[in-house]
Amino acid sequence: xxxxxxxxxxxxxxxxxxxxxxxxxxxxxxxxxxxxxxxxxxxxxxxxxxxxxxxxxxxxxxxxxxxxxxxxxxxxxxxxxxxxxxxxxxxxxxxxxxxxxxxxxxxxxxxxxxxxxxxxxxxxxxxxxxxxxxxxxxxxxxxxxxxxxxxxxxxxxxxxxxxxxxxxxxxxxxxxxxxxxxxxxxxxxxxxxxxxxxxxxxxxxxxxxxxxxxxxxxxxxxxxxxxxxxxxxxxxxxxxxxxxxxxxxxxxxxxxxxxxxxxxxxxxxxxxxxxxxxxxxxxxxxxxxxxxxxxxxxxxxxxxxxxxxxxxxxxxx
Amino acid sequence: xxxxxxxxxxxxxxxxxxxxxxxxxxxxxxxxxxxxxxxxxxxxxxxxxxxxxxxxxxxxxxxxxxxxxxxxxxxxxxxxxxxxxxxxxxxxxxxxxxxxxxxxxxxxxxxxxxxxxxxxxxxxxxxxxxxxxxxxxxxxxxxxxxxxxxxxxxxxxxxxxxxxxxxxxxxxxxxxxxxxxxxxxxxxxxxxxxxxxxxxxxxxxxxxxxxxxxxxxxxxxxxxxxx
Numbered sequence: 001x002x003x004x005x006x007x008x009x010x011x012x013x014x015x016x017x018x019x020x021x022x023x024x025x026x027x028x029x030x031x032x033x034x035x036x037x038x039x040x041x042x043x044x045x046x047x048x049x050x051x052x053x054x055x056x057x058x059x060x061x062x063x064x065x066x067x068x069x070x071x072x073x074x075x076x077x078x079x080x081x082x083x084x085x086x087x088x089x090x091x092x093x094x095x096x097x098x099x100x101x102x103x104x105x106x107x108x109x110x111x112x113x114x115x116x117x118x119x120x121x122x123x124x125x126x127x128x129x130x131x132x133x134x135x136x137x138x139x140x141x142x143x144x145x146x147x148x149x150x151x152x153x154x155x156x157x158x159x160x161x162x163x164x165x166x167x168x169x170x171x172x173x174x175x176x177x178x179x180x181x182x183x184x185x186x187x188x189x190x191x192x193x194x195x196x197x198x199x200x201x202x203x204x205x206x207x208x209x210x211x212x213x214x215x216x217x218x219x220x221x222x223x224x225x226x227x228x229x230x231x232x233x234x235x236x237x238x239x240x241x242x243x244x245x246x247x248x249x250x251x252x253x254x255x256x257x258x259x260x261x262x263x264x265x266x267x268x269x270x271x272x273x274x275x276x277x278x279x280x281x282x283x284x285x286x287x288x289x290x291x292x293x294x295x296x297x298x299x300x301x302x303x304x305x306x307x308x309x310x311x312x313x314x315x316x317x
Numbered sequence: 318x319x320x321x322x323x324x325x326x327x328x329x330x331x332x333x334x335x336x337x338x339x340x341x342x343x344x345x346x347x348x349x350x351x352x353x354x355x356x357x358x359x360x361x362x363x364x365x366x367x368x369x370x371x372x373x374x375x376x377x378x379x380x381x382x383x384x385x386x387x388x389x390x391x392x393x394x395x396x397x398x399x400x401x402x403x404x405x406x407x408x409x410x411x412x413x414x415x416x417x418x419x420x421x422x423x424x425x426x427x428x429x430x431x432x433x434x435x436x437x438x439x440x441x442x443x444x445x446x447x448x449x450x451x452x453x454x455x456x457x458x459x460x461x462x463x464x465x466x467x468x469x470x471x472x473x474x475x476x477x478x479x480x481x482x483x484x485x486x487x488x489x490x491x492x493x494x495x496x497x498x499x500x501x502x503x504x505x506x507x508x509x510x511x512x513x514x515x516x517x518x519x520x521x522x523x524x525x526x527x528x529x530x531x532x533x534x535x536x537x538x539x540x541x542x543x544x
Contacts, residue, residue, distance in 0.1 A: 024360040024371070025347070026517040027449040126513060136453060137494065138513060183322035228335060229448055229457070231362030231369025233326035255364050255450030263323035291324040292374050299375050 002068025004102070004117070004150040010062040013144040014132040015123045017053040019250060023127045029251045030234065031131030034210060034273035035112045036266055037170045038076035040302055042116035045073035045093050045162050050302055052120025053130040055150060060107040062115075064150065066096035071118050071158050077110030077172070077274060092163035093311075110172045110274040119154025133251050135211065162311035175201065176275060178247075178268035179286030180237065184260040188224040189239075194261060196220055198283050202245065206277035210251040212238075213272055215281060219243030229257040235264035237283075245283075247272060265291035267298060319386060321379045322369070325359070329368045329390060335459070340445045341404050342393060343368055344522025349389050357382070363521040364448040365457075406524045409491065411440065411482050412535035413504035416542060420470075420501040424484070428465050436529055438462045439482075439503060444489060446523045454493035454511025456519040461487045473499030478544060480505045482527070493517075504529075507540030 016039070019032025033039035033056055043052050060079050074081055074090050081088050082103045088094055090113075096102065104113055123130045124140065132141045180198065202217035220243035231254065232238075238246045238258040247264055248256075264272065265286065272281060305314040318330045329346070332339055343363045350361065350370070360371035372382055413436040415421055425432045444458035451457075466487045474497060477483075481492045483500025492498055493510035506527075510518045519525065530538070 021359050023516075024362045025449060025520070026511070027451065027453045027455050030360070181321075181323055183320065184328070228365045228367075229450065230328065230364045230367040231326075233323045233328075233369065233371070235323055253450055254362050255448055263326070265324050288321050288324060288379060292378060295324050295374055 008063040009144040011059040042114040055115040057113040062104040076113040077107040079107040080105035117152035172274040175280035193220040417505035418503035454517040469499040507538035
């Protein structure tokens with residue numbers, strides 16, 4: 001038996017997989033990892049199942065001790081990670097021995113760090129998923145606490161040393177450009193407001209969390225009035241009365257009555273979710289087929305590639 | 318009308334405005350789609366006039382999806398009457414009082430009625446569940462008698478006790494869990510509306526009737542008076 005004992009849980013860390021399926025009509029949020037790209041790479045490094053649960057560490061400040069030897073992978077926000085005080089790199093497999101101390105410093109560039117273990121984290125399932133939606137306050141499903149144990153589902157399994165090729169690592173550092181698929185009430189927005197939305201630079205507000213990201217910038221002049229409440233797709237851009245966009249994410253409400261000019265594709269939501277308050281964001285209209293192709297390519301890459309022997313590259317099957 | 322809203326989601330709109338026949342029709346559309354057993358189906362979110370469907374874009378694209386759903390939607394118009402007959406009636410007991418409904422007196426004064434009359438008008442109507450959302454198991458029901466319809470509070474309460482029965486405009490609902498909320502509270506229901514095993518008690522299309530109960534009956538049914 002090997003596990004990680006949590007000494008400092010960080011600002012907010014929670015167990016996340018790819019979220020719940022088939023529960024939204026009960027008013028339950030989908031949940032799941034906010035940054036699909038880093039989450040998926042953490043699992044890919046260890047040959048984990050596609051939907052295996054990882055730890056999502058918000059803003060870093062995390063410390064844990066290994067009990068027994070175990071293999072982990074850390075991806076996501078650029079930050080300082082050390083084992084027994086010695087710096088180690090992200091985006092690669094990491095072998096911990098009994099008694100090793102893992103520290104992840106506070107992240108000053110981006111928001112989310114993913115820690116994967118062999119076979120995925122073993123934690124209780126609820127509603128068909130291991131996701132923790134803190135705002136729903138279900139018993140036993142809070143954020144990570146000091147003393148919690150992070151247990152791998154397949155502690156014995158180990159893969160050869162691997163690292164995500166540099167050109168395949170997402171770049172979260174610059175101003176992010178996120179797609180906007182026109183939909184919902186797009187046609188009811190004034191042309192000038194759509195242009196304002198897609199030509200301005202917005203700033204991520206500090207009122208941003210797993211429910212949604214509030215953006216600040218040039219306000220839309222005259223968004224259409226409230227609508228009859230309807231289902232909210234992941235990535236929906238809501239425009240409330242003040243004209244400032246809110247991008248709704250994994251823990252958001254299932255229905256809502258604010259007008260929406262469109263939806264940000266899932267992979268772009270990942271890039272958005274990595275931004276800290278003050279981060280710059282631009283919207284760019286994108287068509288459905290392009291977004292669908294990008295998403296398919298991303299999923300196919302996970303399913304249909306395998307690691308080369310040297311662990312430095314992947315090859316298509 | 319079927320339209321794409323994102324790379325894995327579509328929105329089916331059944332009518333331009335809310336009407337009382339829609340919940341039953343939307344509920345039967347949801348049933349028919351579940352029953353068809355589509356492998357690509359991820360999630361469905363029914364609401365007042367729409368049904369949002371989330372699919373797996375690895376298994377199907379928007380055009381194929383539209384082709385598979387269209388016959389089911391068309392069949393629906395002929396089944397509307399049956400859907401109506403199949404809908405379920407749920408009775409919810411409510412202890413209407415000043416101690417469990419801190420806005421009851423205000424609402425009575427606002428409507429020019431006494432508290433008993435507000436209670437009578439709220440409990441003499443059969444409601445329809447139009448949508449679920451806001452929180453797990455939170456069901457939006459309509460239509461409240463226009464004489465007791467009241468807008469949401471300008472400043473929402475930070476904490477509304479579980480079971481609280483509220484009114485917002487012509488809608489009514491029971492808060493399944495403790496949560497913040499801005500609806501005008503007139504009583505409390507001891508029945509659990511959501512639990513992790515049985516999930517939501519109410520679903521879109523259900524008919525609901527509120528039955529006034531006494532303080533004793535409320536406590537005997539497990540109701541709590543904490544505020």
